[in-house]
Amino acid sequence: MKTRRTAFALALVASALLAHQASATRIAPIQRPVDDITDVRLALAELEQDPEVLFETFVSIHGREYPNEAERALRFEVFTANLARAKEMNSRRESSSEAVYGVRGPFADLTAEEFRQRLLPKPYARPGAAALERVMGEELELTGTYSDVPDFWDWREHNAVTSVKNQGGVGTCWAFSAVGSIEGQHAIKTGGNLVSLSVEQISDCDNGTFPQNNSADCGPNGGLPFMAFEYVMNAGGLELESAYPYCIGDWSCNPCFPKGYDEHICGHRLPADKCDPKDSCDAKFDPSKIAVKIDTWASIAPDKNETRMAAELVQSGPVSIGIDAESLQMYWFGIIVSRMCSSDPRAADHAVLLTGFGTAKDMFFQEMKYWEVKNSWGGSWGEKGYFRARFGTNTCGIANHGATAIIH
Ligand SMILES: *[C@@H]1O[C@H](CO)[C@@H](O)[C@H](O)[C@H]1NC(C)=O
Ligand SMILES: *[C@@H]1O[C@H](CO)[C@@H](O)[C@H](O)[C@H]1NC(C)=O
Numbered sequence: 001m002k003t004r005r006t007a008f009a010l011a012l013v014a015s016a017l018l019a020h021q022a023s024a025t026r027i028a029p030i031q032r033p034v035d036d037i038t039d040v041r042l043a044l045a046e047l048e049q050d051p052e053v054l055f056e057t058f059v060s061i062h063g064r065e066y067p068n069e070a071e072r073a074l075r076f077e078v079f080t081a082n083l084a085r086a087k088e089m090n091s092r093r094e095s096s097s098e099a100v101y102g103v104r105g106p107f108a109d110l111t112a113e114e115f116r117q118r119l120l121p122k123p124y125a126r127p128g129a130a131a132l133e134r135v136m137g138e139e140l141e142l143t144g145t146y147s148d149v150p151d152f153w154d155w156r157e158h159n160a161v162t163s164v165k166n167q168g169g170v171g172t173c174w175a176f177s178a179v180g181s182i183e184g185q186h187a188i189k190t191g192g193n194l195v196s197l198s199v200e201q202i203s204d205c206d207n208g209t210f211p212q213n214n215s216a217d218c219g220p221n222g223g224l225p226f227m228a229f230e231y232v233m234n235a236g237g238l239e240l241e242s243a244y245p246y247c248i249g250d251w252s253c254n255p256c257f258p259k260g261y262d263e264h265i266c267g268h269r270l271p272a273d274k275c276d277p278k279d280s281c282d283a284k285f286d287p288s289k290i291a292v293k294i295d296t297w298a299s300i301a302p303d304k305n306e307t308r309m310a311a312e313l314v315q316s317g318p319v320s321i322g323i324d325a326e327s328l329q330m331y332w333f334g335i336i337v338s339r340m341c342s343s344d345p346r347a348a349d350h351a352v353l354l355t356g357f358g359t360a361k362d363m364f365f366q367e368m369k370y371w372e373v374k375n376s377w378g379g380s381w382g383e384k385g386y387f388r389a390r391f392g393t394n395t396c397g398i399a400n401h402g403a404t405a406i407i408h
């Protein structure tokens with residue numbers, strides 16, 4: 001790891017020098033992959049480049065094609081405003097371990113409002129909706145003690161996490177988060193049989209409601225991971241991703257809502273096209289193809305004690321959590337700290353998967369403990385699809401909604 005980082009740092013210096021030589025004419029877009037960035041200084045310097053150059057880099061990384069010049073001009077304006085926003089966020093950093101925000105991610109040409117509209121669940125289907133009266137699953141019985149908790153844990157190293165998925169432009173984060181927990185449970189309980197499971201099945205079929213709090217599972221409009229676990233328990237299990245593949249992210253399928261879908265709570269389909277019965281749960285879900293069953297689900301660290309949460313994660317597997325996602329739109333790399341987002345349980349508007357924890361050292365060898373979190377926005381976002389958040393400060397509400405599927 002050390003030598004790899006050094007090699008990257010050298011490569012970055014070399015490319016920075018080359019870029020400098022070329023600057024007399026025009027700086028070429030920087031082509032290195034996102035995860036190569038390990039040098040904060042170079043990253044911050046990159047943001048000082050001409051916004052036109054940064055925009056060209058963004059367009060080429062993400063293969064953006066705008067329909068016309070007017071749209072391109074509008075997107076450039078939004079991009080420039082986001083660049084200023086990222087720089088303002090960076091100006092509040094207090095340690096070199098802290099997150100750097102930038103304009104390389106896939107959402108740098110969306111306004112904050114567009115980002116919220118497309119990717120985050122509607123208010124009634126947010127993890128925060130069930131927050132005041134938190135619904136409790138079983139509580140885990142810890143077999144070890146807190147002092148057994150290691151300093152570092154990464155479920156990826158134990159073959160319990162599938163590769164990063166991409167929810168596309170809809171609010172299905174809750175289903176991805178729940179499926180991540182089930183994939184982890186299955187891999188651990190079968191001694192390493194890691195399989196990718198169907199998110200589409202949950203999005204199409206889950207008609208769960210939580211009327212006490214006027215919330216419900218709403219397919220692409222949002223939902224709550226604990227209700228997804230209850231759907232999977234009631235449905236008898238989940239099919240493989242390969243048997244029931246994800247398609248709602250770009251509306252390449254057009255499923256009708258399931259029977260019992262609460263339109264009063266969830267709202268109508270957007271876009272308001274006529275749905276296709278062939279694309280719907282009734283036609284696609286095949287109980288004979290169920291690959292994985294779960295027995296129940298459990299709340300993780302209901303007292304929000306993160307040391308307990310770490311112990312339970314090591315004992316039981318990756319954990320589904322809800323967080324305030326506001327600072328994630330412009331996230332580039334590093335450790336997000338609580339100053340940048342809300343820890344209020346009601347602010348939770350995104351569900352993700354906790355996969356591990358560790359400790360980083362900054363340039364003055366000051367340590368910062370972090371959680372490692374798998375997102376569902378593709379591998380070109382953040383740290384190869386992951387982000388880190390500070391441990392022990394309930395950063396972005398990371399400890400508020402922990403839950404996991406259980407296979408006995
Ligand atoms: C959820 O429901 C409970 C019981 O009906 C209620 O006391 C609580 O305020 C509700 N929470 C929200 C966020 O609506
Ligand atoms: C939800 O779906 C299940 C399975 O299809 C069905 O048995 C149940 O009746 C539905 N709920 C409502 C309220 O329609």
Ligand SMILES: *[C@@H]1O[C@H](CO)[C@@H](O)[C@H](O)[C@H]1NC(C)=O
Pocket residue numbers: 146305306307308
């Ligand atoms: C979390 O739980 C551990 C183990 O019981 C305890 O030592 C620690 O003080 C708790 N932390 C907080 C902030 O309550």
